[in-house]
Amino acid sequence: MQLSELLVWLSFSLLLAAWAEPVKAKRKGPAQRKIPGRSFTMGGDELSGAPGTKQVSLEAYSIDETPVTNAQFREFVKETKYRTDAEKYGWSFVLNSSLSKEVLAESEQHIQDAPQWVAVLNAWWRHPEGRDSSLKDRWKDYPAVHMSWNDATAFCKWAGKRLPTEAEWENAARGKKKESLYPWEGKDFLGPDGRWMMNIWQGLFPFENLAEDGYHGISPVKAFPANSYGVFSTVGNVWEWTSDPFPGRPDEEEKWILKGGSFLDSATGDFNHKATVVTRMGNTADSGSYNTGFRCASGKGGGGRKRPPDQKMLEKLAEEGGIEAVQEYLKSTGSNAQVFTPSELQKKRDKLKESMEEL
Numbered sequence: 001m002q003l004s005e006l007l008v009w010l011s012f013s014l015l016l017a018a019w020a021e022p023v024k025a026k027r028k029g030p031a032q033r034k035i036p037g038r039s040f041t042m043g044g045d046e047l048s049g050a051p052g053t054k055q056v057s058l059e060a061y062s063i064d065e066t067p068v069t070n071a072q073f074r075e076f077v078k079e080t081k082y083r084t085d086a087e088k089y090g091w092s093f094v095l096n097s098s099l100s101k102e103v104l105a106e107s108e109q110h111i112q113d114a115p116q117w118v119a120v121l122n123a124w125w126r127h128p129e130g131r132d133s134s135l136k137d138r139w140k141d142y143p144a145v146h147m148s149w150n151d152a153t154a155f156c157k158w159a160g161k162r163l164p165t166e167a168e169w170e171n172a173a174r175g176k177k178k179e180s181l182y183p184w185e186g187k188d189f190l191g192p193d194g195r196w197m198m199n200i201w202q203g204l205f206p207f208e209n210l211a212e213d214g215y216h217g218i219s220p221v222k223a224f225p226a227n228s229y230g231v232f233s234t235v236g237n238v239w240e241w242t243s244d245p246f247p248g249r250p251d252e253e254e255k256w257i258l259k260g261g262s263f264l265d266s267a268t269g270d271f272n273h274k275a276t277v278v279t280r281m282g283n284t285a286d287s288g289s290y291n292t293g294f295r296c297a298s299g300k301g302g303g304g305r306k307r308p309p310d311q312k313m314l315e316k317l318a319e320e321g322g323i324e325a326v327q328e329y330l331k332s333t334g335s336n337a338q339v340f341t342p343s344e345l346q347k348k349r350d351k352l353k354e355s356m357e358e359l
């Protein structure tokens, strides 16, 4: 090769590298896995909290290979000075068996029907078990916890990503064998070689913790093998937030869907939730506790939820319940669409015209 040719080639490849770099560098947090588009059946397991099924078609998207770790969350906080909801409240719920004797003794508040959930002062992501806990040896491998939906949403935005929809989360967790309720092939809650492949609770909760899976509480995000998509730690370990609203009564505060269960859920649903790729619950945007974390997604996606609303149906809603009913409906679908009365629309048009004329 001639020198001049080499120079041209070099500068060409440098140019290419420079062009490719910013695209990559824009995204922060965990490495991502590409999930190909496909159709699959969502839900279908009563004990996991999703008895109904739904046919969903997804376009290709990417999802973080693990939940966001403490080190990754620290990077976000360093750059943005973000304060989590748990910090603002000054306390958070921790499972009693994960606390030191001292902190357990000084924490008197707990959930009435679930006394194992103790309200611990100054429990937040940096001090997951309260004042005498630290993240020493847990920065790189452990998921950030006490995460609220607000915290998760803010992180994903900073990372150049977004929260996954429920469908995207479940689809990624299922892996290539989309029929299985587990991230691995087959119907058994144990992995193919008969070993535990997820961090849930063995024994009788909360009195007995056999830790047959190797972990009493939270585990590292790569403690168990990835599924066939290369995605880790979906079912069990920590609940993960999604961008979908949790269906509730209209008079309730809005809730968001969490997926996958956590380390204190069960294989069979005998106590707490049955842990599968289907497992879901809802909580308010400012709620987080010792077993809630998240991961982010990217790509156009939308998870089969951002279909344009059916015009006929909207008209019927407007006729029966007015603009409020339409707004309420759009909000429940996660749509960003806004609703205007004809006079509001006219005002918008006039304003637009004015600004056009100014130009």
Ligand SMILES: *[C@@H]1O[C@H](CO)[C@@H](O)[C@H](O)[C@H]1NC(C)=O
Pocket (backbone or CB within 6 Å): 096, 097, 104, 115, 116, 206, 207
């Ligand atoms: C946690 O709370 C449960 C329920 O009250 C109780 O049975 C259990 O002994 C407690 N465990 C610890 C370590 O305090």
